[in-house]
Amino acid sequence: MNAPNHRWRKFKNVLMQIVTLACALLVIAPLCLLFYHLVKSGFSALNWAFFTQLPKPVGEPGGGMANAIVGTFILLGLAATIGVPVGVLGGVYLSEYGSNRLNRWIRFGADVLNGVPSITWGMVVYALMVVPMKGFSAWAGGIVLGMMMVPLIMRTTEEVLQLVPNGYREASLALGIAQWRTIVQIVVRTALKGIVTGVLLALARVAGETAPLLFTAFGNRYWNHNLSDPIAAVPLQIFNYAISPYEDWHRQAWAGALVLLLLITFINVSVRVLTRDRLAQKNH
C-alpha cells in the first residue's frame, strides 16, 4: 500500500517539475523571438545618422530620431521629479504609519490608479493642461508620466518596506532614535535596493508609454527648445512609423524600438549594479 503511493508521489513530483519548466520555456519563447527580430531588423537600420539627424520628410530616405531620443530623456526627467518623491513618501506612509482602515483605502486607491488605463491618463492631462494652455506640450507629457509613476512606486515601496523585519525598527527606537530618522536611515535604507528596483520598473514602464503621450507631448519632427511646445518621444515615433505605409519608416521603427529597449535595459542594469555596489560597501 505504501510503496506504490510513494512511487506515484515521486512520479507526480517529476511531472510537475517538467510542467513548470515547460511553462517557463513557453513564457520565454515569444520574448526570445522578439529580441531576435528586434536585433535582426533594428540593427541593420541603425547608423550614425539615426542618432544625430532629424526625421526626413515623407519619401526622403535616411534621417534619424535625435530629437526623439533627447525628448524621451526630457520627459523622463520631468516625470521622475514628480513621481519619485510622491510615490516613495506615500509608500513610507502606507508601510510605517496610518490606521489600518485608512491604509486599506489608500492601498485600494493606489490599486485603482494602477488599473487606470494609460490612455485615460492621457485624456485627463489633455483636459487638465492641453486645453487651458491651448496646445500640446512637453510639460503635459512629463506630468502625465509622473502621475502614472506615483501609484506604481507607492505600492512597490510599501511592499519592500514591509519586508524589513520589525526588529530593526524596534532596535533603532530602543536606542532613542527618532521615528522619522529610524524610517529614513534604517528602514528605507535597508529596503533601498527594493525601492530603487521599484522606481526603475516604474521608469522603465513609462519610458515606453505611448498612449498617454498621444494627446499630451504629441510628438514633433523638429528640435524642441521650449517645454511649452510639443516634444518628440521615441515611442511616439515608433508608433507613427510602424503604422505608416513606407518601407523606410518601418526600418526606422525597428531601429527606434531597438534603441528604446537598449536604453531601458541599460537604465535597469546599470542602476542595479550601482545599488549592489553601495550595499556591498555598507556591509564592509
Added chain:
Amino acid sequence: MPDVATTVPKSAPGEHHLTQHKFGDHAFKWLTLFMALSVFALIGLIGYELAHGSTLALKKFGWRFLVSSDWDPVSEQFGALPFIFGTLVSSLIALVIAVPLSVASAVFLTEMAPRWLRQPLTIFIELLSAVPSVILGLWGIFVMVPWLRVHLFPWLKSTLGFLPLFQGPIYGVSMLAGGIILAIMIIPIITSVSREIIRSVPGLQREAAYALGATRWEVTRIAVLSYAKKGLFGATILGLGRALGETMAVTMVIGNRPEIAKSLFAPGYTLASVVANEFTEATTDLYLHALFELGLVLLGVTILVNALAQLLLKTLGGPGVKGQR
C-alpha cells in the same frame, strides 16, 4: 578623564532632543500622509475631468450609450457596446493564457529550477517586463500576426473548428491576436510579482513540509502556494488591470473594427484603442465628448474589476494568509 563632567550636561539637551523628535516625527508623518493622500486627489481629478469632458454625450445618449452598438461619427450616433465587449474579451483571453503560465514559471523559478539557472532566468523575465507596449505591437504587426494567419489560426480552425469561437474567415488581425499579445504583455509582470510573493514565503514553512516527508512538488503545493494564495490573486489582478488598460500593442493587432463577432478570428476594437485612434480626429464637440465617455466607461470597468478583486481577496484569502499580516 571625560566622565561625569561630560555626561551631565548631555542629559539637559536630551530633553531638547525629545521635542525635536516630536517636531521631526510630526512633520515627516504629515508629509508622507499628504503624499499618500495624493492617490485620492488623482482619482478625483481623473473622475472629474472625464465626467466634465463627456457631459454632452452623457446628456444626449444617457444609459443607451452603454448598450448601443452604433458608432457613426458622421451621423453623430455613438454607442460603446462593441468596445466594452472587445476590451473584456481580449483581457479574458489574455488572463486565460497568462495566469497559469506565469504562476507555473514563478514556481519553477523559485522552487524547481537548479540554483544556477534561477538568476539568469529571473533577470531575463524582468527584462521582458520592461518591453514597451509599442515595441510589442511593432513585433505583433510584422512578425506575430503573419505567423498566426499562416500557422496557428488555420490549425486552430481545423482542430477546434466545431466551436463557434474558431469559425469564420481568418484575417490575422483579430480578437485572438489582441488577446495573445496582451497575454505576452502581462506574463512578465504576473510572473515577477508571483515570484516575489513566493520568495517571501518563510523558509520555515517549506522545512516543516519537508520534515513531514513531502516531495518538492508537495512542498510547493502545501507550504508555498496555499500560503501565497492571496498574493497570487493580487498578481493576477495587477495583470488584469494592465490588460484592460493596454492600448498600443492591442490597437496595432486587434483589427479596429467596431462589431461584436462570435468568432475570435474576427477583428475587434477596444475602448482604449478607439480613443487612441480617433481622439485627435474628433472634429465635433459631441464626438470628443463621446470619446471622453468611452474613457469614463473604461475607468468604470477598471474600478469595478478592482473592487471585485478586493472582495475576492477578502473572502478567499485562506487562513495561511491571515497570519501574514
